[in-house]
Amino acid sequence: MTQITSPTVEVIAASQFFAPKDIAWETDAEGGEALAEFAGRACYESWDKPNPSTATNAGYLRHIIDVGHLSVLEHGVVTMYLTGLSRSVTHELIRHRHFSYSQLSPRYMPDVQGAYVEPSIIAEDPELHAKFVAATESAERAYEELLEGLEQKLTQAGNQRVPRKRARQAAHAVLPGSLETRIVVTGNYRAWRHFIAMRGTDQADAELRDVAIRCLHKLKEVAANVFADFVIATLPDGTQIASSPLVSET
Numbered sequence: 210m211t212q213i214t215s216p217t218v219e220v221i222a223a224s225q226f227f228a229p230k231d232i233a234w235e236t237d238a239e240g241g242e243a244l245a246e247f248a249g250r251a252c253y254e255s256w257d258k259p260n261p262s263t264a265t266n267a268g269y270l271r272h273i274i275d276v277g278h279l280s281v282l283e284h285g286v287v288t289m290y291l292t293g294l295s296r297s298v299t300h301e302l303i304r305h306r307h308f309s310y311s312q313l314s315p316r317y318m319p320d321v322q323g324a325y326v327e328p329s330i331i332a333e334d335p336e337l338h339a340k341f342v343a344a345t346e347s348a349e350r351a352y353e354e355l356l357e358g359l360e361q362k363l364t365q366a367g368n369q370r371v372p373r374k375r376a377r378q379a380a381h382a383v384l385p386g387s388l389e390t391r392i393v394v395t396g397n398y399r400a401w402r403h404f405i406a407m408r409g410t411d412q413a414d415a416e417l418r419d420v421a422i423r424c425l426h427k428l429k430e431v432a433a434n435v436f437a438d439f440v441i442a443t444l445p446d447g448t449q450i451a452s453s454p455l456v457s458e459t
Contacts (some may be wrong), residue, residue, distance in 0.1 A: 214293040218423040222288035235342045238266035241285025249281040267434040283400035295326035297386030307400035312392040324389040355380040409451030
């Protein structure tokens with residue numbers, strides 16, 4: 210039976226900051242936010258914080274973003290584990306070239322378990338949903354038949370593993386783009402801001418926009434001062450978008 214899944218986003222790593230012992234400076238933040246502030250202040254050695262509006266980490270990073278000195282944001286890094294994504298949407302995701310990726314390999318996957326990502330516009334229509342399920346089940350049957358035939362063809366005495374991998378890889382060709390995949394994504398703050406700005410709009414692919422908004426919620430937890438300018442709004446259809454008046458990169 211076809212299993213319908215949806216995206217989940219988990220933060221699995223983030224930057225730490227260890228202040229140099231020979232610099233008399235401190236901040237009210239930690240981790241990547243403190244690191245970004247330190248990097249910015251190191252450019253001018255402005256350790257004494259003469260300007261009250263930039264004396265806090267939030268104020269300083271807001272100024273950095275406002276004036277477009279975004280290179281200092283590249284020092285802070287967040288890694289996320291994304292599951293419940295369709296293979297199709299990851300083809301869009303990996304176009305963001307400043308991220309680093311490690312994605313589930315179909316060659317090493319166990320046999321298909323029927324986990325698919327169904328577009329909401331299909332899911333909300335019972336007739337279309339039934340057609341979607343029927344199509345995925347048909348693809349699974351074709352996959353199993355191909356896998357069995359390929360294994361018989363490729364199996365050679367003394368080496369059972371290589372034919373299995375090759376058979377899976379070839380049989381996967383008939384599976385739809387809606388098949389679930391999983392991916393680890395690492396990016397610096399600047400790259401994440403660009404991703405949210407590009408994929409959080411109402412013009413973006415609906416599935417990838419959902420992923421972007423979920424990522425933004427996590428980023429606001431990890432580095433609130435870096436992503437505070439992004440505002441999340443709910444559209445009439447119940448989905449969400451994100452925007453910022455300070456985004457200067459598209």
